[in-house]
Amino acid sequence: MKEDFLHYVWKYQKFDTRNLKTVTGESVIVHSPGMHNSNSGPDFFNGQLEIDGQMWAGNIEIHLKASHWYNHKHQEDSAYNNVILHVVWKYDTPVKRTNTSEIPTIELKHWIPATTRSAYKKLFDRANRWIPCEPDFYRVDVFTYKNWLDTLFIERMEHRTDQFAARLEQLNNDWEALLFHLLSEYFGTKVNSDSFGSIATSVNYSLIRKCAGQPGHLEALLLGQAGLLNQQGGDSYYEKLREEYVFLKNKFKLRNEHVIPPKFFRLRPMNFPTIRLSQLSMLYSKNQQLFSNLIEASSKGEYYALLKFEASEYWKDHYNFGTQSVSRSKLMSNAFIDLLLINVVLPLKFFYMRTHGQFNDNEFMDLAQSLGAEENGIIRKFAELRPKATNVLESQALLQLKSEYCEKKQCLRCAIGNWFLKR
Template identity: 50%
Template sequence: MKEDFLHYLWLHKKLDILHLKTTHHECLEIVSVGQHNHNSGPDFFNGQIRIGEQLWAGNIEIHIKSSDWFVHGHEQDPAYDNVILHVVYEHDTDIFRHDNSAIPTLELKKFIDSSLLDNYYKLFSSKKKWINCEQDFPNVDEFTLKNWQERLYFERLERKSKTIEGLLKVSKNDWEAVLFKLLAKNFGLKVNGASFASIANSIEFSTVRKSSSKLEQLEALVFGQAGLLEKDSNTSYYETLQEEYKFLKQKFQLNTQGVVDVRFFRLRPPNFPTIRLSQLANLYHKEQQLFSRVISAENLSEIYMLFEVSTSPFWKTHYTFDKESKQSNKKVTKAFVDLLLINTILPIKFCYAKQNGEANDETLLEIVNAIATEKNSIIDGFSQLKHKPKSALESQAFIQLKTEYCDKNKCLQCAIGNTLLTK
């Protein structure tokens, strides 16, 4: 048993609250459990209890055993002198304040339902599992699951908002610049994400703005910063890009310090950095007010239209500068736009609305529910537990659930864990 379980019992009053008594057999009533403290100091601030006829207001400290008070050194800390109740699972010694007054103690093991304890030990058994509740997860009712998934999705958006807020500080609140950096990273996918992010960081967004009216300048800018224009000329297109980049480099004092090399190895040709950089340049050439268009978009079809871009003509017959290939129209696919939506567009719409004191939750839910589910090992794991996600909202919620709750054993903070504990 761990202390966080006792915190859970106290916080949610999962006790026989009608018959509580102190270790000195005095009747005890919980008027207020207090404010849960996750930092140093007593576990609950500003609680209120009634012992006999006396109402007490102050802090509550919780331990497995009463003697843990000394193990944690509280007897030497004056911050614990205003503790009005010591809540323990097992009482093995009396505790006194500095003025020698006894701190009342509540021994919980006499007031916990046995089925709740059994469920707790079952959930946190030491047996190796993919998730703690995998045996019972398939039987969780749909109502509980659906409500929890929605909350998990917004938790995930909040987490992604922290990255956006950090970028906003660096860019002096330039939302267009932040969108460019996030999109660049996601155009690079997993293999070239860090590289594309470093390319975007090496370019002032004002330079992108000034170059966006001329596609070849914009392509020269991103290809040049990626270090892809350093060979001898082999085509007129390549030669044009080199000349444009030479001009831009001098005009805007560009440098490639800190830029991570792009990678081609183990990538499918449609994901080659050359193709993705050309698509990114075409996007910003086509949509020179992309941020405002993204924010104003209210449905999925509007966003798909925004990202309906391809490469420049050269890349229809090439995947690299050196070798010609069979002609194909290398448009950004719907599946790729879905990834951009999940990882960039919806988080930035959420963050922008939050910073402006607006509510766009319903719009976000409508869009994310219309996006196909992702495919990865976490989604496969939940699918095997008979809960195959049907939309990106559910897949994002499951990723949040696994990484932030299951992997960290936070079952007591999880709606599913709570349901299983009290079933």
């Protein structure tokens, strides 16, 4: 038995409320269970109860055992003086407020139907399941499922914006700088995310703005800060970039000793740091109003037009300096652009519009539904349980479901878990 279950039972009144009595025999009528509190303090605020014919308004505290009141030292905390009812699974001692007055207590185990307890046990007693409700996941009705996915998608966007908010403050509320830092990390892909992030951090964004109008300068700046222009001697393009970087380094007193060296090992050539840094430099060189353009864009086609760039001409027949390869365009793939849209552009747009009071739920949800779902192991596993996610809204929602609810066994906070408990 978990305390969360008692919270669920009390919040939704999933027990026999007829002839409800305290452990001392006082009748109890629940007019309102109160507002669930997930922070410090009593578990439910502003409940309304009738105890032995007397109306009470105040807070409700819930424990597995009555004695936990003392384990948590609530008797010493004035925040609990307004508790009007103690709801427990097992009553093992009377409880008192700081003024020594006794609090009415309900021992809830006598009032919870066997069917509710059985459904709870069935949901949680499933060892070695990928998710607790795995065998029955397909049974959830479409209306409940789709509505919950909508909620989970927004929740995931909010979680990302919480992370962005702290970084925006560190960047002196410069939204363009925040976009550059986020894009840099995702251009590095999983292997070089930290490295590319450290490159972005090593340069003040004002210098990126200065260099953006000169593609060669920006490419030299990024490759140089990455430590990829350290050697003397190379082909003419390498020497040109190196010369430009040395000029920038001396003029702006650049340092890169804290930059994490990028890795090439076990990477597909299209993800080599040289290619990705060149693509990033071309993206900013040819789109100097990138942030505002991304915020204003409203369709998949517009986003692709803004983000689809290729590395500079040299890289058509190179993956690294000095080693020629078969000529091939180094154009950013649709799959890579989708990665940027899902992980950077959508959550950043959500954050910006919410911050500036411009958010439109329907437009944003429509945009998310116009983008294809990402492919990964979690999404493929969910596809074994019910029809596959078809768009970003659904796939991001499923990732949120798995990480924040299924992995943490938060079934009582989950609409799907609640659906099963009501069966």
